[in-house]
Amino acid sequence: MSVTNSGLKEKKVTHRNKVLTKRQKMMKRLFMRFDLYLMLLIPIAWYAIFQYGPMYGLQIAFKDFNPAFGFAGSEWVGLENFERFFSSYYFERLLWNTFSISILSLLIAFPIPIFLALLINEIRSTTLKKTLQNVTYVPHFISVVVIVGMLDLFLDPNGGFINIILSSIGVEPIPFMEKPEWFKTIFIGSNIWQTMGWQSIIYVASLAGIDPQLYEAAKMDGASRLQRIMHVSLPGILPVIVIMLILDIGQFMNVGFEKILLMQNNLNLESSDVIQTFVYRNGILNGDYSYSAAIGLFNSLINFSLLILVNHYARKKAETSLW
Amino acid sequence: MKQTVKISDGKTFDVVVTLITVVIILIVLYPLIFVVSASLSDPARVINGEMFLWPVGFTLDAYAEIFKNSEIWTGYRNTIFYTVFGTIINIGLTTLAAYPLSRRDLPGRNVFMFLITFTMFFHGGLIPTYLIVQDLGMVDTIWAMVIPNAIATYNLIVMRTYFQTSIPWELQEAAMIDGCSNIKLLFKVILPLSKPIMAVMVLFYAVGHWNAFFNALIYLREETLYPLQLILREILLVNQLGGTDAAGQFGMDEKILLGQSIKYALVVVASVPVLIVYPFVQKHFVKGVMIGSIKG
Numbered sequence: 001m002s003v004t005n006s007g008l009k010e011k012k013v014t015h016r017n018k019v020l021t022k023r024q025k026m027m028k029r030l031f032m033r034f035d036l037y038l039m040l041l042i043p044i045a046w047y048a049i050f051q052y053g054p055m056y057g058l059q060i061a062f063k064d065f066n067p068a069f070g071f072a073g074s075e076w077v078g079l080e081n082f083e084r085f086f087s088s089y090y091f092e093r094l095l096w097n098t099f100s101i102s103i104l105s106l107l108i109a110f111p112i113p114i115f116l117a118l119l120i121n122e123i124r125s126t127t128l129k130k131t132l133q134n135v136t137y138v139p140h141f142i143s144v145v146v147i148v149g150m151l152d153l154f155l156d157p158n159g160g161f162i163n164i165i166l167s168s169i170g171v172e173p174i175p176f177m178e179k180p181e182w183f184k185t186i187f188i189g190s191n192i193w194q195t196m197g198w199q200s201i202i203y204v205a206s207l208a209g210i211d212p213q214l215y216e217a218a219k220m221d222g223a224s225r226l227q228r229i230m231h232v233s234l235p236g237i238l239p240v241i242v243i244m245l246i247l248d249i250g251q252f253m254n255v256g257f258e259k260i261l262l263m264q265n266n267l268n269l270e271s272s273d274v275i276q277t278f279v280y281r282n283g284i285l286n287g288d289y290s291y292s293a294a295i296g297l298f299n300s301l302i303n304f305s306l307l308i309l310v311n312h313y314a315r316k317k318a319e320t321s322l323w
Numbered sequence: 324m325k326q327t328v329k330i331s332d333g334k335t336f337d338v339v340v341t342l343i344t345v346v347i348i349l350i351v352l353y354p355l356i357f358v359v360s361a362s363l364s365d366p367a368r369v370i371n372g373e374m375f376l377w378p379v380g381f382t383l384d385a386y387a388e389i390f391k392n393s394e395i396w397t398g399y400r401n402t403i404f405y406t407v408f409g410t411i412i413n414i415g416l417t418t419l420a421a422y423p424l425s426r427r428d429l430p431g432r433n434v435f436m437f438l439i440t441f442t443m444f445f446h447g448g449l450i451p452t453y454l455i456v457q458d459l460g461m462v463d464t465i466w467a468m469v470i471p472n473a474i475a476t477y478n479l480i481v482m483r484t485y486f487q488t489s490i491p492w493e494l495q496e497a498a499m500i501d502g503c504s505n506i507k508l509l510f511k512v513i514l515p516l517s518k519p520i521m522a523v524m525v526l527f528y529a530v531g532h533w534n535a536f537f538n539a540l541i542y543l544r545e546e547t548l549y550p551l552q553l554i555l556r557e558i559l560l561v562n563q564l565g566g567t568d569a570a571g572q573f574g575m576d577e578k579i580l581l582g583q584s585i586k587y588a589l590v591v592v593a594s595v596p597v598l599i600v601y602p603f604v605q606k607h608f609v610k611g612v613m614i615g616s617i618k619g
Binding site for chain 1: 341343344351352419444446447455560586602
């Protein structure tokens with residue numbers, strides 16, 4: 001009995017020692033890396049204040065925000081702000097504009113960089129290829145203010161070059177920037193001009209990663225170059241296309257509103273007013289904080305839900321996803 | 324025999340490819356060339372449609388007016404300051420976050436990564452962010468231009484990916500066994516090996532600062548703090564739509580024509596610094612996008 005007892009004791013002691021050393025090891029691990037945590041301190045503080053702070057502040061969407069009482073001290077009003085928005089005169093217009101601009105962008109602007117990358121991949125002359133790439137990257141570096149300024153100049157009814165061309169074929173000058181019916185075309189068209197080159201980079205890179213033997217094999221089987229694009233190139237970059245699509249859909253409601261804001265004027269508001277520009281006008285300019293925060297939350301929630309939905313769907317159907 | 328047939332079949336394809344390529348190059352280049360030429364031309368002849376590609380009635384009047392304008396100079400000076408100062412803060416904070424998070428032996432790093440990545444997909448939005456910046460007393464100070472956007476999460480992830488994939492882990496372990504502290508490791512081993520990614524990051528951030536206008540629009544009231552893009556917005560867009568003539572800015576109400584060519588010249592003056600740097604750094608930019616794409 002006693003023997004086994006002492007044996008047990010011994011076991012207990014060694015076990016406790018092990019626990020201690022494990023804990024010590026853990027402490028040592030943490031201590032050895034305390035300077036890594038020290039480095040993280042400022043960035044984490046920044047994330048806490050400027051990323052998670054606003055998330056905490058979103059509670060004012062359900063409150064009647066009073067700057068004197070701060071986020072936490074303001075009075076709860078439930079869903080009042082949301083109800084006000086949903087029954088607002090502007091609700092339908094904002095939703096329609098945001099949705100239609102986004103869907104049109106996905107349908108028209110999204111495939112163009114893919115097409116451009118496939119084109120770049122097919123160019124045989126290195127000089128021509130490099131020229132096309134470098135030229136199409138340039139507009140990416142021009143600021144939105146300048147782009148919209150250029151649009152204003154080119155589309156000016158008095159002497160903008162587009163209207164000069166129109167009048168030379170007998171069409172009356174059109175004040176494009178003031179016409180609601182032209183807004184979306186101009187917005188998406190200039191977006192394509194500015195971003196297609198830059199966005200094609202990722203597709204070009206992934207095309208370069210396709211095994212050349214696949215092309216050889218397709219060639220042996222008698223596939224034409226167009227067929228090789230359809231059956232080798234496109235499937236090869238499909239995962240990247242899916243990822244880019246998911247990322248774009250995650251921004252569905254944001255629709256590049258900084259540029260829209262610059263292109264907006266009282267005359268085209270009917271088709272250029274989107275949720276984000278409405279938030280800017282009501283929140284920043286008019287100081288209607290709670291109401292605007294509620295609209296912003298509505299916007300973010302749609303984005304986030306779409307992202308999760310599309311990611312889930314892509315994982316099931318295309319076996320590619322963000323997480 | 325069959326082979327030759329196929330090659331000639333590819334020839335028509337090549338012609339079509341070349342044709343489309345040339346058309347795209349022209350579509351992208353023409354507006355750019357037009358702006359430069361218009362800024363150097365007699366504005367009356369531009370408005371009459373006499374100018375197609377190269378300047379007609381060469382003149383530097385528009386540029387002379389711009390150089391006389393003190394607002395534009397102030398804007399330029401502010402933008403250079405925000406770009407330099409802001410980029411230094413960006414690089415500092417991004418490195419401080421990216422390096423520890425690249426270390427596989429950092430306890431809890433997945434939690435940090437999740438919290439950081441999450442902010443890419445969900446954020447508090449414009450109004451709460453504005454209220455916090457206002458609460459911190461940053462409105463109408465230079466801090467509003469450099470602190471609220473101190474870290475771009477996408478860039479952070481790109482830099483972390485680079486640290487993880489391009490710097491051998493064995494090298495870091497060896498340095499640690501030699502008794503190198505983590506901070507020393509960062510400065511003596513990691514950073515000297517990371518020049519390419521640092522170049523990319525500096526360029527990403529700097530171009531972002533140079534072209535940004537929205538933060539300035541919401542946070543700055545004081546005109547002497549305005550960056551160039553905000554001044555541009557006033558001259559190019561606001562005045563025109565507001566009905567007051569753009570030329571009034573320059574104290575010459577009759578010369579609306581000159582006002583028009585000043586706008587062309589402004590577009591050039593605002594974009595030239597970035598476009599001059601562009602050819603030198605173009606390779607780096609492309610590299611940055613590709614490193615980012617590894618991670619998806």
